[in-house]
Amino acid sequence: MKKQILFLLLAIAGAVLMAACASPSARQAGQASAQPQKDTTVRVLLAEKQKSATFKHSGLLYIYTRDRSKKYKISRAGALSARALGGGKVQAGTLQSAQPIVLEPAPGKTITFNGNAYAGKIYLIPQGSVFHMVEYVPLETYLYGVLPYEMSYTWPAEALKAQAVAARTFTLKSMETTGKRYFDLYNDVRSQMYKGTGKVYPSVKTAVDKTRGQVLAYEGKLFYTYYHGNCGGATDSVTSWNPGAKAIKPLSGAKCGYDKHSKNYNWQQTVSRQKAESYAASLGLKGKLKSIKIARKTGTGRATNITVRTQKGSKTVPCGNFRMAFGLKSCKITKLSLRKKDVLFKGRGSGHGVGMCQDGANGMAKDGKDYKQILKRYYPGAKITPIKDL
Numbered sequence: 265m266k267k268q269i270l271f272l273l274l275a276i277a278g279a280v281l282m283a284a285c286a287s288p289s290a291r292q293a294g295q296a297s298a299q300p301q302k303d304t305t306v307r308v309l310l311a312e313k314q315k316s317a318t319f320k321h322s323g324l325l326y327i328y329t330r331d332r333s334k335k336y337k338i339s340r341a342g343a344l345s346a347r348a349l350g351g352g353k354v355q356a357g358t359l360q361s362a363q364p365i366v367l368e369p370a371p372g373k374t375i376t377f378n379g380n381a382y383a384g385k386i387y388l389i390p391q392g393s394v395f396h397m398v399e400y401v402p403l404e405t406y407l408y409g410v411l412p413y414e415m416s417y418t419w420p421a422e423a424l425k426a427q428a429v430a431a432r433t434f435t436l437k438s439m440e441t442t443g444k445r446y447f448d449l450y451n452d453v454r455s456q457m458y459k460g461t462g463k464v465y466p467s468v469k470t471a472v473d474k475t476r477g478q479v480l481a482y483e484g485k486l487f488y489t490y491y492h493g494n495c496g497g498a499t500d501s502v503t504s505w506n507p508g509a510k511a512i513k514p515l516s517g518a519k520c521g522y523d524k525h526s527k528n529y530n531w532q533q534t535v536s537r538q539k540a541e542s543y544a545a546s547l548g549l550k551g552k553l554k555s556i557k558i559a560r561k562t563g564t565g566r567a568t569n570i571t572v573r574t575q576k577g578s579k580t581v582p583c584g585n586f587r588m589a590f591g592l593k594s595c596k597i598t599k600l601s602l603r604k605k606d607v608l609f610k611g612r613g614s615g616h617g618v619g620m621c622q623d624g625a626n627g628m629a630k631d632g633k634d635y636k637q638i639l640k641r642y643y644p645g646a647k648i649t650p651i652k653d654l
């Protein structure tokens with residue numbers, strides 16, 4: 265008890281000291297460690313349409329209905345099961361409800377699901393005969409769980425900082441279009457990779473904290489700060505990848521020149537003829553494959569359309585779809601030959617080639633450039649802006 269009183273007194277003294285201290289740097293230091301500043305909550309979809317799920321919790325766990333009318337807690341680490349009851353109800357532990365049920369780990373504790381540890385509140389949202397799982401996590405904390413899965417945590421600090429600003433901007437831009445959906449972002453490539461914040465790498469924490477609240481804006485507005493693995497020498501306009509997208513200067517393409525060190529800069533892949541023919545058949549083109557040709561490409565050599573021809577005729581498809589079906593690293597195809605047993609592809613880069621080239625960001629940081637220079641190169645014309653100024 266004495267210890268608790270002493271702690272309380274120290275906490276009050278600390279708060280008085282912080283309030284009295286007028287210097288901005290001291291204020292920021294206080295915010296970075298305790299995070300009293302209100303942060304946007306991001307709702308991340310962890311799993312959809314579940315019939316059941318099992319969690320492990322590392323310690324004290326609160327379980328309650330959204331309106332908190334029913335609640336209980338489990339004090340010790342252990343496992344917890346949840347299941348859909350049908351009729352729009354869900355059960356977690358001993359609690360049953362037609363409302364979402366919230367699992368909230370105590371500060372410093374986590375909930376593990378599918379091998380990933382989460383520190384935020386997990387909502388189990390019933391719908392008909394299933395339930396969905398969504399984590400509610402503060403934006404800045406969420407980024408701790410994005411960065412290491414979108415870029416290696418061992419990369420230089422300035423590359424990680426550029427990634428933090430790009431990922432933060434992408435998140436907030438995505439949230440503008442959430443509408444009435446029960447979540448904001450997917451936890452995979454449909455939005456950004458995210459694997460929870462149960463494990464936080466110090467290098468990642470530093471990159472996020474040092475750029476706290478900074479986003480990229482163009483003409484005073486957020487935009488989709490796309491990024492990809494390797495551009496193969498130059499990035500491309502967003503319209504080359506998504507013809508329906510709005511062409512803006514920061515996504516119009518840029519020269520890179522810092523990504524040659526990566527194994528993804530030059531690649532070679534083969535796809536069996538059988539696989540190529542079954543793909544053609546899926547387009548309604550049965551029979552023997554006659555040719556696969558690039559129908560159109562951008563000025564930097566990225567294919568936008570591919571024509572597949574069989575005995576039955578031909579079809580031209582967007583390269584993005586073709587690439588996914590064939591598992592190709594990118595559409596920057598430099599050589600394509602139809603051989604007896606397979607199709608040989610040679611190419612450059614990985615990913616869609618729009619926005620920031622991550623290998624390039626790594627190369628620039630190793631060359632002594634800072635995150636502002638990196639962002640300026642890959643998002644030309646965009647300004648680094650505090651969120652609160654937008």
Ligand SMILES: [Zn+2]
Nearest residue numbers: 495520523621
């Ligand atoms: Zn590049």
